[in-house]
Amino acid sequence: MCANRVGEHKQETRIQAKNRAAIKRAALKVFSENGFLGSTLDQIAAACSMSKPNVLYYFSGKEAIHRALLEELLDNWLAPLRHMDPDGEPISEILAYVDRKLQMAQEFPMESRLFANEILQGAPRIEDFIRHDLKDLVDEKAAVISGWVEAGKIAQVDPYHLIFSIWAMTQHYADFEIQVRLILPDGTDPYEGASTYLHTLFVSLLTP
Amino acid sequence: MCANRVGEHKQETRIQAKNRAAIKRAALKVFSENGFLGSTLDQIAAACSMSKPNVLYYFSGKEAIHRALLEELLDNWLAPLRHMDPDGEPISEILAYVDRKLQMAQEFPMESRLFANEILQGAPRIEDFIRHDLKDLVDEKAAVISGWVEAGKIAQVDPYHLIFSIWAMTQHYADFEIQVRLILPDGTDPYEGASTYLHTLFVSLLTP
Amino acid sequence: MCANRVGEHKQETRIQAKNRAAIKRAALKVFSENGFLGSTLDQIAAACSMSKPNVLYYFSGKEAIHRALLEELLDNWLAPLRHMDPDGEPISEILAYVDRKLQMAQEFPMESRLFANEILQGAPRIEDFIRHDLKDLVDEKAAVISGWVEAGKIAQVDPYHLIFSIWAMTQHYADFEIQVRLILPDGTDPYEGASTYLHTLFVSLLTP
Amino acid sequence: MCANRVGEHKQETRIQAKNRAAIKRAALKVFSENGFLGSTLDQIAAACSMSKPNVLYYFSGKEAIHRALLEELLDNWLAPLRHMDPDGEPISEILAYVDRKLQMAQEFPMESRLFANEILQGAPRIEDFIRHDLKDLVDEKAAVISGWVEAGKIAQVDPYHLIFSIWAMTQHYADFEIQVRLILPDGTDPYEGASTYLHTLFVSLLTP
DNA sequence: TATGAATGAGAATTCATTCAT
């Protein structure tokens, strides 16, 4: 009746993999622009040049496409923070984290906006992820940072707000991209300026 | 035929003022949570305990309610930055701006999310505002900040990214409120911690 | 609770008479342009600068306004034909009928269109009138015309189709006014030309 | 997303052709009885035993169905007059035109009423057609008729009013069909009588 | 796999009418 869906682990054929990927690519664009409720299957089908029923052959519904996107996104969402090495040089580690987050914003702005849409709408589908996966990781890294503070390796800062500020300032360039582009003088590269600015900012903040 | 609508400037009766305000209050909640497309008149009508046709007696349509909210919002959106005094003490002025923005996030989180929703969706209704009103003001204040830098009164920073970072970090507490609350240890007040953190951050960044 | 309506024969005050007349004038315009179903109370109320509830103070509903108009119209609708004198000079009588009908089309085009709308829509509200009042009168006058034919006073014609043709050609200038105006050379008066043409036509048709 | 609509010229499938035709047939009935504003999609859907959304699968909206009907109608509307041959025998040509118009009224009364409804309502959708296509043709044929008059081949008549009278008297049998049937003695065929009457009328009018 | 066809549930909006003053 209907082919491999998320969770059914039959072998995916080449063409299935291709089409599922095309659908997800299209859906990411649509969902990130309009939010879940504001997006329609028609838009997604049009964006990947498939018929609506064919899209539904690959995913059981609009919700399922969205879930698939979110799952993939969340898998990658934690990586940059997870990489922060408790045994590394604190300021370098933090700057490296900032860089990775900024790079993700630059390379995957639609994913960032998909996430932002979810949170803005009260995180109905990812509350569990935030409450557990994300919170556990943040708690862990906050403890690391607190350790660095106590060891006098970085200046006194609240680790939670430090992390929030990194998220806010990096994701801002993806989520508010339009505003950033409209306001920055023409020809200015947002990410280049952002990188320099953020380095300065965190170095001055964290240097003990 | 239908009650005074935006643009018709007959004197508003008591009951009209009350109902229009109730509708806007309800609509702000609904729009800020679901975005324009994701919101329905049913939700708005339910949220203000009115019948749908009665809501439409006061506003000519969903779009008109949204427009009214946005117009009111934009009127206030520029105020905090506008207050930044070129003749004041630079670091105090910037910190005061941060405080005002943070206070707005705390007092008007739904307005912040309404704005965020608009930007996330490509700013279809407020591009003009950003391109002109907001950009002009930012340009003006960026020049002021550059003046302060050149005068050696604050450290060397890019004024545009400085402003973006203030927006990002303050609005984050409203726009990503759920995430912030889910991650911060129980009993912690986000805005108190944020205020302290941001002061430290900008003092260390800007002190020459 | 509510003032004199059709059928209630209390004395009408000056202002009531004025308002009822204003409503009917407005409604005639609206109904004749849009038909019964296509017209709205809003349009009527706007056209007579009254509030909708006030219109309904004078007439119990949309249907009642329409009924009142139709009743008045039908009262006058038969008059021209009724005037045709069995004892008059046949051709003069018929030409006089044509003239009266043409004059009515010119003076009361909206009434003609109101009637045309009714007939076009299957005469739901005036079937009785047509079936009885109008048919009886037509039968009577058809007999008169047949008498004239038999007496050799006018040429041999079917009296029913003769009457239909008078209706068709005179009402046409009211009902299809737009088309007539768009097609006639600029500056031509439709009714002047029509009068001449119809005289010629009926004289040549009827002269034995 | 949706089936071929007017203007998209993909090959129509069998079932599409069938359904589109069924919708148009139903809509013609409904629109010709109630006018555009007075007709509802519900009526049309019911009249062709389809669900409302399915009707909208074939036409993008109520307006589109109406437009399709009107376009088809106008295509055929000019044909009878166009056939009038400048080189034919004048009276025969005119009588033949009358016959064709009368036949159209008999065979396509709903189309005639659709047209009448449009004109009655001020020709909002076909003003252009009348002002250009129809007027040009009438001007052309009026010139032909004038030629015949000047050549002494037919009696002196105004060609425009001649044409109007043909329209009026033939379309009358379709547009006012109900009235005609209610008034004519039972068992009388309207079109038979009309044909005879009109022949007599135009022969006596036009014979020099 | 893929798609044309179909639909029930809902969305925005209109409209005749009623209520209350």
Add this chain to the structure above:
DNA sequence: GATGAATGAATTCTCATTCAT
């Protein structure tokens, strides 16, 4: 008499989803 306020019942149209092939 007059009107601001309110609403139930349509009405047009959209959309996720299903059916049949």
